[in-house]
Amino acid sequence: MIYSLHFATLQHSELAKLAMQRADVKLWATVTTDAKATSHKVNGSILRTPQLSFLVRVHKVEFKNSVMKLRLPVRVLSSKDQKVIPGDKVVLVGNLLVTKEKRVAATLITGESIQVIDNAGLLSIKLAEIRQSFRRSAQELNSTAATLIPGMILGDTSLQSEEFSRQMRRSGLSHLTAVSGANFAIVSALVLWVMRYFSKRLAIQISATAIFLILFLLLVRPSPSVLRAGVMAAVILIARTSGNRRSAAPALATAITLLLLLDPFQSHDPGFVLSVLATGGLIFLAPGITERLQRFMPSALAEVVAVSISATVLCTPYIMFLSGEISVLSILFNILVSPIIAPITISGFLAVILLPFSHFSNVLLLIAEFLARWVVRISEISNLTPSWKLNPIFIIVILSTSWFLQRKTKNVFVVSILIFVLVNFSNRAGFPGDDWKIVQCDVGQGDALVLNLGRGAAALFDVGPDPTSIDRCLKVLKISQLPLVVLSHNHADHTFGFLGAVRGRSVGEIWTNENVVLDLEFQKLQRVVTKGDEAQLGDFDLKILWPKRNFISEFNNLPGDGSKENNSSLVVQVNSNHETASQVSILITGDIEPEAQSQIVRDANLSPINILKMPHHGSRFQDGAFMNVTMPEIALISVGIGNSYGHPDLGVIGQYLLNGVTVKRTDLDGPVSVAWRFDEAKKRYIFTTRSMRKEWWRIQWL
Secondary structure, three states, X not given: OHHHHHHHHHHOOHHHHHHHOOOEEEEEEEEOOOOEEOOOEEEOOEEEOXXXXXXXXXXXXXXXXXXXXXXXXXEEEEOOOOOOOOOOEEEEEEEEEOOOOOOOOOEEEEOOOOEEEEOOOHHHHHHHHHHHHHHHHHHHXXXXXXXXXXXXXXXXXXXOOHHHHHHHHHHOOHHHOOOOHHHHHHHHHHHHHHHOOOOOOHHHHHHHHHHHHHHHHHHHOOOHHHHHHHHHHHHHHHHHHHOOHHHHHHHHHHHHHXXXXXXXXXXXXXXXXXXXXXXXXXXXXXXXXHHHHOXXXXXXXXXXXXXXXXXXXXXXXXXXXXXXXXXXOHHHHHHHHHHHHHHHHHHHXXXXXXXXXXXXXXXXXXXXXXXXXXXXXXXXXXXXXXXEEEOHHHHHHHHHHHHHHHHHOHHHHHHHHHHHHHHHHHHHHOOOOOOOOEEEXXXXXXXXXXXXXXXXXXXXXXXXXXXXXXXXXXXHOOOOEEEEEEEOOOOHHHHOOHHHHHOOOEEEEEEEOOOOOOOHHHHOOEEEOOOOOEEEEOOEEEEEEEOOOOHHHHHOOOOOOOHHHHOOOOEEXXXXXXXXXXXXXXXXXXXXXXXXXXXXXXXXXXXXXOEEEOHHHHOOOOOHHHHHHOOOOEEEEOOOOOOOOOOOOHHHHHHHHHOOOEEEEHHHHOOEEEEEEEEOOOOEEEEEEEEOOOOOOOEEEO
C-alpha cells in the first residue's frame, strides 16, 4: 500500500509530466547520496562513457519562466566530474527524461557545471573528508586488493574497476565489495567482547554495542544500504547473544518492516533482498549446519563452513536470478575467504579510526590490504573454473519442483535430478566438438567469430560488446593463443570486448580499418589493412576484400546511425588450403551495408561461399546481388535477444531458407560451432553444426 502510494505520487508528479516532454529545466535541490561514476555501457554501435550519478531532493523547478515548488527525488547524470556530497544545496540545469527507476520522478541529464549554493553541514563535511582521506590512502597502495578495503569498511566502491566487480559477482563474493551486515556484526561483536571486561551485565554490554553501532553508521554514512546493513547486524547480534532463534525471527521481521516503511523502494533493491536472505541464513540455517558439521570437524571450522554454506545456499538462487551466472564453486570460495573477513574488517576499521595518526593508520591499512589479496586471488581463480548460466524462469521452476518432489519421496527427487542432468549436459559435453573449425560466439547484440587454428590457437574476428562474454566463449573453446585478432570497424558492439578477449592470452597481429584506435600497449601489434592484403594462418588463407583505400568518399551521404563506419568494415574471405578437389570458403562481413556489398560484388572475384557471417546482424538492408552471389550452405547471424533494431530480418532469413541455406542465429541457438569433412566418395565437403541452444529450461556450463 505504502509502496503503491509512493510510486503513484512520483509517476503523476509535475516533474514526471515535464520528463514526458523532455523539458529543459532548472532545478534547486539538495544532494542526498554520494556521487558515483556509472559503468561503461554499449548501446548498439555507441559506447556510453561513464557519467557522475547521484540522487537529489528537488525543492524548486523552473520551466519556461514558470517556477514551481515541490519536494521530489530525481536521479542526476552529469558529464562533469565535480565533487558534491550529501547535504550540498545545488542548482542544476539540464534535460528531464522519463526513467524506469521507481524511486525517482525523473532523470536529469546535465552537461553543465553543478552550482553549489550552500555547503552541507559540518558533520557531513567531516565524514566526507574522512572517506576521501581513506580513499586516497587506499589508492596510493595501487593494488586491486586495496580497492576492496574502502568498500568493505565505508561502503565506498568508487575505486573498484568494472572488471573486478564482474569477477567478484561471478565468484559469488560480490557481498564483500561493499559494507554489509556481516561487517557491522564483526565490529559490533568486537565491541561486545571488549565490553565484557568492563561490565558483566548483558544489558550494559548490548547498550554500549548499540551506541557504538550508531556511531559507526554515522561514520560510514547512513544511506539506505548502510542503514540496512546496520539493522541486519543488530538482528544477528540479538540472535547470537540471546541464543534463541525464536527471538531472532520477530527481530528480523521487525527490521524488514521498519526498513520498508522508511524506504518502500528497497523492496526492489537486490542489495536489500540479498541482505535479508543472508541474515536469514545465518539465523535459521547456520546453527543446524554447525551442529551437524561438528561431528566431523573442529567447532571453529564447523562454524566458518556453516556460515558460508547457509548464506550462499539462500543467496545463490537470487544471484542467479539477477545475473544468470555464478561459479559452481561459490560455496567453496566463500569458505576459503571466511577466516580473513574479520581481520580485514577490524584492521580496516581501526585504520579509519586512526586516520589522524597516519603512521599507525597506514600500517593497519597495509595489513588489511595484504589479507585482502587472498580474496582477490580466490576471485581470480573463478575465471578458471566453470560456472552456471541459466534462465530466471528455470530457477523458479526447478526450485518449486524440487521442493514438491522432495516432500513426496526422495527417490523420485533423485531420479528427477539425474534425468535433468542427463538432458541438460549430454549435448553440452559435446560442444563445440573435437573437430570444430569455426564458432560464432554468443556475445549478445554484437559480433565475435572464432577460427580454429589448432593446439589452443585461433583467429578472432571481432570481440563483441562485453569483455566477459567473449572471454567466456574463448574459455569454453580452450583458446590460449590469438595469432590474429581482426577488429572490423570502430563500433562498440564489435570492439569493446577487446580486453576480455586478450586477457591472459598471447596475441600476434591485430588487423583493423583506419578508424580503430587501440590502447598504447597494443598499437605496436596493430596493422591497418585494406583490399588486397593477404596472410596465411595454419590451414587457412586470408584475403581482405574490402575496404579500398580512400573509399569513404563514395558513400558520404548515407542516412542512419553509423552507416559510413559500417561500410568501412573489413570484409575477410577465409579459404581452407587443404589439398582436396575444392576449398571451404568463409566470408566474414562485419556490418557492411548494401552500398559496400554491391561494390564488393562488382570488384571482387568471389569464389563460391560455403559459410557466411551475415552482414550487420541480419539487418533488412542487404543487396540482392550480394545475397545471390554469396548464397552459402550455412549462414551465421550474431544477434542479441529482443534487440530494438529489428535484427535479424525475417524476410532476409526467409530468402536464405528458400534456397536451402541452414541459418543459425545466436539469440535462439546460443553459440554455434561448424565443422566439416571431405567426403571422398561424393567429392564434396559435409558440414555439421552444433549449438548450445537457448531454451529457458537449459543450463549452460561456462
